[in-house]
Amino acid sequence: MSDPYPQRGAGYVDAYMHVGAPRFGTAAQALAACDRWGTAAAVLVLGPRVPDIAALVEAQRTSPDRFRAVGIPFGDTADRRLACVEATLEAGAIGIRMQGDELLQNPVVLARLGESGRWIYATDPLASERHTATLLEWLARYPTARVGAPHCLRPTLAPLDDPLAEELFRHPRFFAILSRQGQAGSSLAWPWEDLRPWVQRLLAWCGQARMLWGSEYPVIYWRGEQIDGTRRWLTDIAAGLDAEALSAVLGGNARRLFFQQPAPPVHMPQLPLWLADYPPPGPVPLEPTRQFQLPIELYQPLYDQYAEQNCPEHPLSMAEFVLARLRAGLGLPDAGGTQGAAQ
Structure with missing residues (x-):
């Protein structure tokens, strides 16, 4: 019987897939989605309000060559957020996703990540001058740390007018993740051509070596998109990515960054009740x-x-x-x- 998913192992590496029950699915569902849509490997990222550390552990133990993990600073106090981060790092995470003012409210978490050479997945690096400056200072202080920027797409170049924005985007340890294509604020239909100038600016400032593709599974399903469409968009947007650049953005860069090193050790931490039995999200x-x-x-x-x-x-x-x-x-x-x- 022929393989029903002929693209399996084609080299796609997804830099931004979500995981975490009940809102973002299980580890087994993430693996099945990768198999079905031909994704060779992926970074699994916990989503807001869903600190499903057990799912990260399961994914990495089941498929250590295919998955890396990124957590979140969950908790209603600074101490709880740090405890969540420590548990997530013990579970093998390569970094932490930070949304909005989480970047400003958790200096101890930033220090912990920087000292251990981890990633910050910053969804709002240009939210304010202070956000951008915080990331630049963090990169300067910790020479082995790196920043990934999920959803790094806009229909206007205005956010890039700030000199700090250009400094951040040109930094050799800043990586733009092209995800959430269909919900980046475009006023147009597919392929959202008003995003093209932004992608062209990324090519100029980051180069193809610091641009990554992310599907934002399973959130893409909520807005009626599919995983292969998020890949095809990189061609249809006609932003100047040639075959070499497409290969790098769709997999080569993420494989180099996340999968050429040995997988981190993975341990299931002993979780406090508030973290193990977190309330259901909205x-x-x-x-x-x-x-x-x-x-x-x-x-x-x-x-x-x-x-x-x-x-x-x-x-x-x-x-x-x-x-x-x-x-x-x-x-x-x-x-x-x-x-x-x-x-």
């Missing part, structure tokens, strides 16, 4: 109607079934899947195009 917004939000107790079993069925041969948006389940539950006929989706 509802999941499904595009294109943002007002339609699924309570998390409904989203998780629906996503479990959707993750089993969505594949390159029969791609299905999560919105279509949910509608098919609703039709089946109400005893209504299938609307066409989703045959079997509700089974």
Whole structure:
């Protein structure tokens, strides 16, 4: 029997996949998504309010050659956030994702990451002059530390007018991660051509060696996108990436940065109750109607079934899947195009 996923092992390395139940899926689902969509390896990143450290451990133990881990500074106090980070590093994480003012509110975490030569995955490096300066100072203080910037896309070049922005983006240990293409603020339809000048500026300031691709799985499903589309976008945006650059951005750079070194040691830490039994996150917004939000107790079993069925041969948006389940539950006929989706 032929391999149903012929792109498996093609060299794609995803620098930004989410993991963490119940909102972002399990380690097994992340691995299945990689297999189905031909992703050879990935950095699994915990998402906001979901400190599922056990999922990071499971993924790395199951597939040590395919997964690296990035955590979050979860907790309602500075001490708790540091404890969460320490537990995540014990679990083998290469770094911590920091969103918004987390970068400014956790100086002890920044020092811990810098001293150990880890990554900061900063989703808002240009949020203010202070955010940008903090990252530049951190890079200067810790010569083995590095910054990755997920969702590094904008429909305007205005945020890059600040001289500090150019200094950060030109820094040899700053890496732009091109993810969240369909939710980067574009006012246009696919391929969101108003993002092209930004990508061209990244090429000028970062060069192809410091640009990475990220799918933002499974959040892409919430807005009706698919993993292979996030790759194809790099060609369709027509920003000047030649074959060599595409190979680097889609896999070569991430493999060099994350997978040419031995995998970090992985241990399951003893977690305090507040971290092991974290409260469920909020509802999941499904595009294109943002007002339609699924309570998390409904989203998780629906996503479990959707993750089993969505594949390159029969791609299905999560919105279509949910509608098919609703039709089946109400005893209504299938609307066409989703045959079997509700089974």
